[in-house]
Amino acid sequence: MTDRRVRFDFEITFSNGGGLQGQGFRLDIEGEDIADDALAAYVIRDMKLLMVADVRILNKQVIEEQHKRADRRDDEPGHAVLAAGYVDLSHTIEDGMVTYKGLPAPLICDHLSREKSRGVYAEGTEFQIGRIQMVGNTGTYMDVPFHRYADGFDLSALSVATMADVPAVVVRTFGVAGRAIDWTHFAPVDCRHRAVLINTGWDRHWRTDQYFEGHPFLTEQAAVYLRDQGARVVGIDSLNIDDTSDGYRPVHSVLLAAGIPIVEHLTALDRVPVEGFTFTAAPPKLKGMGTFPVRAFDPPLSQFLRERPSARITSSLSR
Structure with missing residues (x-):
């Protein structure tokens, strides 16, 4: 598939006065086009702009040119789709794929x-009716209290407010010495009522033997801190949020006892900003199960519009 980039100019005005212009900007895109409002949202996020009143996208042109920002492709680990301003944070589930050693791989075939x-x-x-046989811990998945506790709520009782459009913050820990991620990494950020997503960079090892060995994890003290700070959901792009050598699984125990869902095996967290976006990770409404795959993604434009109701994003096409 031929790589495409979009070349464009922009004009930004701020609600507190002043403005900003850019000419000849280029951006990697997936597909053949990208909407003006998605470009506007990307500029705001990428430049971490505040108090934006108006964005105009001008002289937009899609060109065939090799991508510059990342070497990832559709069939490689960590691929994120920018179409319509969304970033896909889930791994693709495939027949025979091993997510966790010791658990069976999914079997995907035709029923009809x-x-x-x-x-x-x-x-x-003609139609195809598919059939899948798999454990809940497959791909990018969410744990709810029933996964750990017999009297905890299952996926059918999961609140939509906990899994859809949750204000989010990313804590980046790649490059930090050691595997354990302690509470001090979360102290600088506001975790209250947010999805706290830990970007370790471990997803780069997805579908390799390295993924199963020596992965980053949270300490019990970190879990207690996140619980006490009022995190709504906690996610990580690693094999497990716990140290798998510790059979007590303290992080699962602390967070799930507090009713805080956990999302494991995320990917592409390096493609979202530290804050100013929302997180959605929705499993099906299943009774009697505490874990199931989710389609996790970041819809940044919805958060921008909701937090700044007076802001107006316009495009050259509407002028």
């Missing part, structure tokens, strides 16, 4: 193949 469906439906009409 297209060929066999031709004998069921009218001529020229």
Whole structure:
């Protein structure tokens, strides 16, 4: 597939006065085009701008040019889609893929193949009905209290407010010496009522043997701190939020006892800002299960509009 980038100019005005202009900016995109409002949101996020009143995208042109910001492709670990301003934070689930050593890989096959469906439906009409057999701990997944505690709530009782459009903050720890991530890493940020996402960079090892060995994890003190600070959900881009050599699993125990869901095996957290965005990770409404894969993503534009109701994003197409 040919790489595409968008070349554009922009004009920004601020609600407290003043403005900013840019000419000849270029941005990697997936697909053949990107909406003006998505470009506007990207500029605001990338430059960490505050008090934006108006953004105009001008002279937009999509060109065929090799991507510059990342070497990731659709079939490589950590790929994130920028289309419409969203960043995909989930790994793709594939037949035979091992998420966690010792747990079975998913089996994905046809329940009704297209060929066999031709004998069921009218001529020229065919369908595929898929079948999947897997454990809940597959791909990027969410744990809720029932995963750890028999009397904890299961996925069917998970509040939508906990899994959809949650204000989020990213704590970046890659490059830090040692594997243990202690509470001090979270002290500089406001965790209250937020999804706290830990960007260790370990997702770069996804689908390799290295992913299962020596992964970063949170300490029990970090879990207690996040609980006491009122985190709404906690996620990490590592094999496990706990040290897998510790059979007590203190981080799971502390967070799930407090009703705080955990999302593990996230990816592409390096593609989202430290704050100023929201996090969505929605599992199906399943009774009797405490863990299941989620489609996790970052919809930054919704957060921008909600927190700044007086702000107005416009484009050259609407002028």
